[in-house]
Amino acid sequence: MPRNHPLRLSALAVCLITGLIVAVSMPLGRAQSLTTVTIALPNDAVSMDPMMHSHTITSAQLVNMYEGLVEFGRDGRLRPVLAESWEHVSTTIWRFHLRQGIKFHNGEPFDARSVKYSIERAMSPGFIVPAAFYHRLAEVKVAIVNPYIVLISTGRPFNALLPALENTYMLPPVHAEAVGRDGFARAPVGTGPYKYVEWVKDQRLVLEANPDYWGGAPKIKRVVFRPIPDVSARVAALRAGEVDLSMGIDLEFLPIIERSPELKLLTRPGGPLFYIGLNTLRGPFADRRVRQAANYAVDVEGIIKNILGGRATPTAGLFSATTPGYDRRLNRYPYDPQKAKQLLAEAGLPNGFDVDWYVTYLLPGTQKVRDVFQAIQQQLAQVGIRTTLRVSDNVTLANFLPRGEAPMFSFSWVQEMASGRHLLLLIHSKTRGWYYRNPQADALIDEFLGVLNPDDQPAVGRKLHRLLYDDAVHLFMYQEPHVYGARANLVYDPKPPFEALLRVVQMDKK
């Protein structure tokens, strides 16, 4: 028998492959340029047109190219950007004074025409702008007074107009009309600190510093956003020095980052708000005492400590710490199973009840949901609330919830909460009203969003917070932080601490 030849052949093949690897592998230049920042994201952008998506990760990148009239400052208050100042002409009309001498990346001047054009574009059908929902609701109209003064009117007093203007980005009307509706995404132009270079889908989005930026030329000259869908691959790229910053780090990977001297963790509050919705209109949870019982039955502190490694803040109500009127003294319902049983007995349910709980495991940014669901299930069962998990994907759940048929469901809120406008969607019966209708809450929300002086808003906010808390609208859970992994030499102290945007203009490398 020919004993040697086939084996020799396979040895040859192995040598060949090894040789190939060695041939193409030259030591990697690990030290990246100090003026280039590479950022790993769990997903690619979906469009370069800021009015063609409602996608958090796309927004996180586009914020570097575009600007609105206002933005959130460090204290959660709105501060001027392209608008220099604004004042009320009446309760429903605002006058905006625009910053002068600003040019778009293509040289087109920024003036009142672009304000009118951009807001009207955002509101017209076929475009997707989350904020446009509020513009339409408020019947926003724009009138040009002179090139640097515009009047924006609302159908009724509505202070959420300002935060809605934050992500209504200003676009150049001449260019946008010339390239057309689809063309703008291929030739994006804004006023922001970075200019568009190229976008190769699923590979990279490259931006370069805008040397003429009105706020001063940025320190970082070049930005590369790389979509890396797998979390272990993102962490590997971070460890290998291929990226400087990575979004979307799962809890399991935190120890690796914490142990490495080359890496660090960046956390900031204001991530997804995780809650369990209760049907207050029918079924067992229509009784407020039962809803309160559910809140007493769950040991949220314990869940945060044991499952999330302490990385979350219990919430009492639908307010985040940045929502005006957030009441620090309102603590979450304490963990008290006895009290829960007593409330159930008072509500005529001494033996508890069975209930379907509609969930999805695809809650963006929410960590370890399966473990959390299980823990909640066990704790609720101990007081007699016996839940059956009805698991589906996020699309199915999103289509099912509007029917108002779920007695209990899980969702998370990832959008901005600093203006309190989320209450309009989650609570107000005029916009949704699938699971909660309370004229008192509606009136307070209208008042809350109708207050014109920002200093008067917290007082109304506190009342609203209290009401939603006492009414136990939800089974209140917690809010998680945004967690990023970074190379140790990256300097980044995000300015408005609560948003998921990646403002490269605030970054530096040592």
Add this chain to the structure above:
Amino acid sequence: MLSVILVVIGVTFVILHLSGDPVRVLLGPEAGETQVADARRQFGFDDPLPAQLWRHYNRILRGDFGRSWRFREPALPIVLQRLPATLILTTAALAVSIAIAVPLGVAAAARRGSVADSLTIAGALAGQSMPVFWIGILLVLVFSLTLRILPTSGYGSIRHVVLPGLALGAYSAGRLARLVRAQVLDVLGQDYVRTAWSKGLRPRVVLYKHAVRAGLLPVITLLGLEFGTLMGGAIVVETVFAWPGIGLLAVQSITGRDYPVVLTIVFLMGLTFSLVNLATDLLYTRLDPRIREY
């Protein structure tokens, strides 16, 4: 072949649409109810399912694959852009797989029952049982993080293709090695090989000219099928290595409920798979004189 593709598209279409319409996810949580209703009308979700399917077939026959709902661009170019990356990956993987599996399989068959044979079988079994994403992570750990000679993920140079190619190739090499071994063993037991031995031919001639040449013929057909398996494996490998191919696009389009893109991918995958199998059949007639005569 056309009917196969049409059936595949029809089944995918129905399954996708049964899983609910994507308008709410596309518009995001801050969309109002009127916007949802408008978008639903605009995308044609108000029509009954058979009418939507019929419209879809009509469009495909005219070469119109619709517009991506996520990217708001025509679907076909989006998918075609990713095709080269997937073809590079699967070709590299196939090359790795053949380079590992054929020599090992032949060696194992030639020395049946020996230590080398047992090792090959054990190795093949291990290769088949290791999940492909795990092989990928292991390779990254060794070559990118410990040896630091290859990039962890991405696309663009020949260095980027090494690890994904190895991971996907290793995944298919196990199955292929076992197949080669079985085929060669089968032929080695046949009468004409015994005749060759009894003629006193040298072992090398018997093995290569008589056994291996005949034994590898069915393997070629199976390579065509293996191409389909590799495309399936590519979905996982592309995700692990951020490889911008069709597999990654498919995963993202399915989770983002971008039906036009998903259907275009299914169409192109089906077409590629059919063409590759047609090609192997044609190749077969070139290699096997017996088939040519019919």
